[in-house]
Amino acid sequence: MSSVLYDTPGPRAKRRNVLLSIVFTLLLALLLWWVWQKMDDKNQLEWSLWEPFTTSEAWTTYLLPGLGDTLKAAAISMLIALPLGAVFGIARLSDHAWVRGVAGTVVEFFRAIPVLLLMLFANEFYVRSSLGISSEERPLYAVVTGLVLYNASVLAEIVRAGILSLPRGQTEAAYAVGLRKGQTMSSILLPQAVTAMLPAIVSQLVVIVKDTALGGVMLGFTELLNSRSTLAANYANVIPSFIVVGIIFIVVNFLLTSFASWLEKRLRRSKKSTGAVLGEDTVEVNPAAVRGTYGTGENTGGGF
Numbered sequence: 001m002s003s004v005l006y007d008t009p010g011p012r013a014k015r016r017n018v019l020l021s022i023v024f025t026l027l028l029a030l031l032l033w034w035v036w037q038k039m040d041d042k043n044q045l046e047w048s049l050w051e052p053f054t055t056s057e058a059w060t061t062y063l064l065p066g067l068g069d070t071l072k073a074a075a076i077s078m079l080i081a082l083p084l085g086a087v088f089g090i091a092r093l094s095d096h097a098w099v100r101g102v103a104g105t106v107v108e109f110f111r112a113i114p115v116l117l118l119m120l121f122a123n124e125f126y127v128r129s130s131l132g133i134s135s136e137e138r139p140l141y142a143v144v145t146g147l148v149l150y151n152a153s154v155l156a157e158i159v160r161a162g163i164l165s166l167p168r169g170q171t172e173a174a175y176a177v178g179l180r181k182g183q184t185m186s187s188i189l190l191p192q193a194v195t196a197m198l199p200a201i202v203s204q205l206v207v208i209v210k211d212t213a214l215g216g217v218m219l220g221f222t223e224l225l226n227s228r229s230t231l232a233a234n235y236a237n238v239i240p241s242f243i244v245v246g247i248i249f250i251v252v253n254f255l256l257t258s259f260a261s262w263l264e265k266r267l268r269r270s271k272k273s274t275g276a277v278l279g280e281d282t283v284e285v286n287p288a289a290v291r292g293t294y295g296t297g298e299n300t301g302g303g304f
Contacts, residue, residue: 039239049237053244058231066227067248073140073223074209077147081208082201084148085155090185092160103156111153116214119146123219139222143215147208154204162197163189195267202260206253224248 009017039045052058091103110118123142126133133141166189174184216226224245232241 042239044239049235049240052231052235052237053240058235062227062231063224063244063248066222066224067252069140069221069227070209070212070223071252073143073147073212073215073221074205076144077151077208078205080144080148081152081155084152086159086190088152088156089159089163090190092156093163093185095181107153107156109153110149111157113150115146115150115211116218117146118149119143119215119219122146122149139215139219142219143212143221143223146215147211151204151208155201158197158200158204159193162193162200165196166192195264198260198264198267202257205260206256209253209256210249 036045088103088107091099092107094100094103119142122145123138126138126141163185170188170192171184174188179187212221212223213225215221216223220226228241228245232238235241
């Protein structure tokens with residue numbers, strides 16, 4: 001079926017696509033065979049190296065606790081970064097220059113600093129502060145702080161871009177019925193922008209899950225990758241342990257993206273118009289704002 005952006009391929013295009021698919025499959029099979037041969041030459045396929053993963057000790061002692069700490073740090077960071085990013089993203093669209101300036105400065109500052117550097121600064125801050133954070137909990141606090149500061153600034157730009165991508169007529173229609181800017185943002189713009197922003201937001205959440213590994217490498221945070229190193233030291237299976245941990249990360253992120261895809265489809269279905277016509281009693285109109293819009297040509301809805 002043809003569309004504005006896509007034409008149905010003809011016979012030559014179909015033959016070309018089939019040929020490219022065959023070539024790609026052969027190259028992928030060749031690469032997998034080469035990797036298999038190299039691992040076999042280095043004795044990395046011996047059963048003794050993979051056997052620990054069939055026992056409960058490797059999972060209950062190392063992998064599952066490490067995965068739990070990874071998910072814990074990622075979940076806390078997501079819960080804080082999402083609303084914080086939304087606040088700064090909306091603040092960058094404020095009518096007040098000083099609000100836009102402060103929000104823009106904060107966002108650009110923390111977005112420009114590598115997340116690992118933010119974690120290291122946060123760790124030093126907690127070491128030298130008098131907050132009473134124990135040395136066992138300090139790596140978790142540092143990892144979460146770094147992830148929140150960096151990802152909240154990135155999410156702020158996603159929120160701002162998502163709102164600006166909406167047609168300007170949405171805002172003008174809201175002002176025409178007497179909604180203030182805050183009401184327009186919360187009731188009209190944000191609900192529509194969420195669906196458009198969801199893929200980018202989920203992509204950033206996947207980054208949060210993976211970036212927890214930085215804390216394990218530099219701060220000794222006992223996340224999944226850090227626990228893997230301890231497991232590999234005990235069982236002398238470095239390559240197999242990397243492969244198993246990589247598969248775990250793939251599964252976790254696949255589940256996250258699958259849930260996001262389901263949620264996006266559900267949101268799109270729920271926002272489809274039913275074709276019903278709203279009556280006057282279902283819409284709260286601000287008469288003063290309507291008079292200001294049509295009588296004087298000015299929007300009296302106010303800003304924030």
